[in-house]
Amino acid sequence: MVSIATSFIAPPNEATPVSSAALYRALSVPKPSRMAREDGARYLQAQLMRAQDLPCDMPACPDDLQAWVTTRVADVGERYAAYLAERKDGAPRRYFATRSHALNFIRAVAPTKLVDGSWLYGTLAYWERPAFRPLILTYLEELGDGDPAMNHVTLYQKLLAAHDCDDWQDLSDEHFVQGAIQLALGYQTERFLPEVIGYNLGYEQLPLHLLISAYELNELGIDPYYFTLHVTIDNAATGHARKAAHAVADIAAQQDDPAGFYRRVRDGYRLNDLGMDTASVIAGFDPERALIAVLQEKAAVGRNMHSDYCRFAGKTVNEWLDNPEDAGRFLHELERAGWIKRGSDPQESRFWRLISGAGAEMFGVFSPREQQLLYDWITRADGHGRGMTFRAAARVRAAREPVTRGRAGMHLVGADTATAASTNPATLIDALSPGSHHSVQGLQATRKFSAVLRG
Structure with a gap:
């Protein structure tokens, strides 16, 4: 031994x-x-x-x-x-x-x-x-x-x-x-x-x-x-x-x-x-805390970019955004003014219509993930709701699209330039590092290394 x-x-x-x-x-x-x-x-x-x-x-x-x-x-x-x-x-x-x-x-x-x-x-x-x-x-x-x-x-x-x-x-x-x-x-x-x-x-x-x-x-x-x-x-x-x-x-x-x-x-x-x-x-x-954090990020770049037509609790939008720490209060002022209607379809909320959908005046200001956060906060979702599962939706898509092999959008990248049998695994190890293995070269090296070890 x-x-x-x-x-x-x-x-x-x-x-x-x-x-x-x-x-x-x-x-x-x-x-x-x-x-x-x-x-x-x-x-x-x-x-x-x-x-x-x-x-x-x-x-x-x-x-x-x-x-x-x-x-x-x-x-x-x-x-x-x-x-x-x-x-x-x-x-x-x-x-x-x-x-x-x-x-x-x-x-x-x-x-x-x-x-x-x-x-x-x-x-x-x-x-x-x-x-x-x-x-x-x-x-x-x-x-x-x-x-x-x-x-x-x-x-x-x-x-x-x-x-x-x-x-x-x-x-x-x-x-x-x-x-x-x-x-x-x-x-x-x-x-x-x-x-x-x-x-x-x-x-x-x-x-x-x-x-x-x-x-x-x-x-x-x-x-x-x-x-x-x-x-x-x-x-x-x-x-x-x-x-x-x-x-x-x-x-x-x-x-x-x-x-x-x-x-x-x-x-x-x-x-x-x-x-x-x-x-x-x-x-x-915490959905509300997460939403307030998003609004604080927006305030840093969005202040001074709004008109003075609308006021909430006596302050313009620019004045609210001037201090990111006021984001939580501003959110609740929007609710108090009826611009956000909690517990209802988000389409009933004026603020939601400003940021979501074609032609929205603030289209692109909130990313899809941030919109999802606001959507869920407005609806007060509680974990009971069920929609179409990912797998069910995938079956629907598959029925409408040509049949493909493997998982969509992914395939082997590049051709191997040497046979596995002629490759020394010791020369491939650097390419299999945590920062490299998912690159084109790393994937090729992994296939060669695996072929030798398994062969």
Whole structure:
């Protein structure tokens, strides 16, 4: 038995604070600098210190991991069945009261979703070692094996663009914690190998929120495929959850100090609980506060651009917009004056007619996502309403359009210039980095790498 314990060194003792958003930006480029990668090591040490006292439900022995995975999946299945029964009995949506609530979620988790799988990037360097094969295959599947229709980052970019949610860069620093952790792990695998495979074990378990999110997004007419794809590929029978458990057990068994290695695996597992989780993102959405924030942004550029014909509480529109802090009061003055009629069809609101529809005097001032937010605020939607699901609408479109293969608008890009058999995977690794794999060259390199590894 050959130990791989020498393939990593102990994490640095110093824990210099690093901004999550700044580190995220520095590591999500195609080739991060050495300084950025070292910042990642310090950042990880700081995050591990934050997480060290968090609870850990992993079993004490690696041999019990597969049974633990199976039990978790059974529990999630039972809880999801209970959720579906509640919905059938008339309960409202549990997560997303409105379409704008769902779009806020899609935007808020973008920093994490756009580096999906990145924590495993560093495992590619071990491509010749059989024990790492489950981890490397998981990374390749996150990359869609080079098919943009299945590449997770490409899929999420498309989802963001389809719903005007790709302005996520100004989110709070806490929104970037999980993405920064994932990127740092991907570039510091040699130092943090146990933490990488522990983090992977936690991330690849099927959570209840994934099932409910997919169900409710579909119900609100939003493509749930990115989320349903994770339900299927993370399965405990043949998917990433099973691969993650096997990798922990196999790699830990090859260490000179399996118990010490496994303790660090558990530390890495705890990293999953840092930053903005799904529950906090969903619970943190306040539609009125979000709408006021939109109006404050508009005030910064819209003041002095309105006539003086209309006055609300004695002030012109320009005077209201002169101080963005007055946006909330202005919104309620519009309501008090009858320009917004809450609880009614938005078409009955004069302000809505100003911003929406062909010929609207303020056409283009509010983006589609911002209009959806105002629409839902006016109607006071409460999570009970149901329209045509995304899948039902897709079936209607399919009946009207020519039959095409695959998911619309996505196809393999470019022709491979070398046969897979003649390509050395070691020369392709740079192109498979978190900042490169979804590019044309990265997709081609992924296909070649995957062909060699699977062949």
